[in-house]
Amino acid sequence: MIKVLIVETNVSRYQGTNEATGLWLGESAEFVEELQKQGIAYDFVSPKGGLVPLDPRSMAYMDASIWKIYESQDFLDRGLRNTLKPDQINPADYSAIYFTGGHGVMWDFPENAEIQAIARSIYKAGGYLTSVCHGIAGLLNLKDEQGHYLIAGKKITGFTTSEEIIAGKKKVVPFLNRTLATAHGANFQKKRFYKSYALQDGQFITGQNPFSVRAVAKLLIEELNACKPS
Template sequence: MPAAKNKILIIVTNADEYRKAGLRTGLWLGELTHFWDYAEEHGFAMDIASPSGGKIPLDPESLTRQMLDDEGTGKRYLDRNFMDLLKVTMQVSEATVDDYDAIYLTGGHGVMFDFPQSKDLESLIARFYETGRVVSTVCHGAAGLLNVTLSNGEPLVNGMRVTGFSWLEEVLADRADAVPYNVQEELKKLGADYSTAAQPFASYVVEDGRLITGQNPSSARAVAEAVVKQLTAT
């Protein structure tokens, strides 16, 4: 692994609605805050980037009283300085791999629309992986892996153990008719060894070398723990 920079690049969505359903979406805030809190506590700095740059929409479902009652997310939501980080994000194309130890792709249904459409993001992820850095995702963030091809011509996820938001969870979230595709099945089509937790919405993380994936919003902190563990291993 390259010399440590103690810095992580976080990728968030610019998409604010489901294209065929008209429902609002965006970043699932807790998937940012839970990861951020743990990584920051362990000495890591972070930058936030998005495919288009600029202001980041928030999924309204992630801002309900139930979600903001969570101590970490609620505290961050009330922190003006922290929330201002989402007002002006840099474009993915502006990020330099050599500045970071790892990349983390957050979720929220919005990522299903813009992550796989970003050639810059695809090449960035491939460079992170092929230069010995950690690649991590949570929930729908796994959609950002779907079009990533390595220099040998193979999909990054081919033959890799992964997870991501399951189709059962999509159905239970009442979004099966709104999403443009099935993340679970698309990963499997690429040759990924996909697995899920025994219970939907339970925290679940899969590590396959430097590829770390979390199944759902409940998994964000556990993904951070796995990333930090890898980056601080001696």
């Protein structure tokens, strides 16, 4: 059975401040809806397991489809209140891993060895490493067994410096996605700010910003459907 692992943050505040952040709701909900349309199974994991906080700003961008997923009991239970812990995950069960965004991920995704090990196993088995927006943080420090960055030489995208400036968070975030991606050998791509943009390079599928979720999902679904037995 084809199944996707969705990774969400446990971080509720911009570190060192009292300002709330967390998961950008649409980056999980829209992705889930696209998987549901195709009958593709999925699970949720977070670095600590359990509760996933929501970035309150993301609640202002909810259309009917996001509300539908958000109000479903399954999403509330599995996707927000009771996410799995990394040690409950068997990487062999998944054809892809998807890193959601929201600024919180910048603190608990980059150095999480357990989730990195899961992602590395999925990748080694031929699965897909996918992300959107700040979710790129889950890919930036991934290395192979020889210590080489997996993103080296790959075309990837994520929330840009321009978008960080527009969001008013350039001085708050612990790093800038493009700067770190480039330092680790990636070929960072971007389009106009706050416009949908997703691209694929081999087993990597990445999206630039919150408006790119469905584009990422559709690229991944196309690959997963191609893998289904006829």
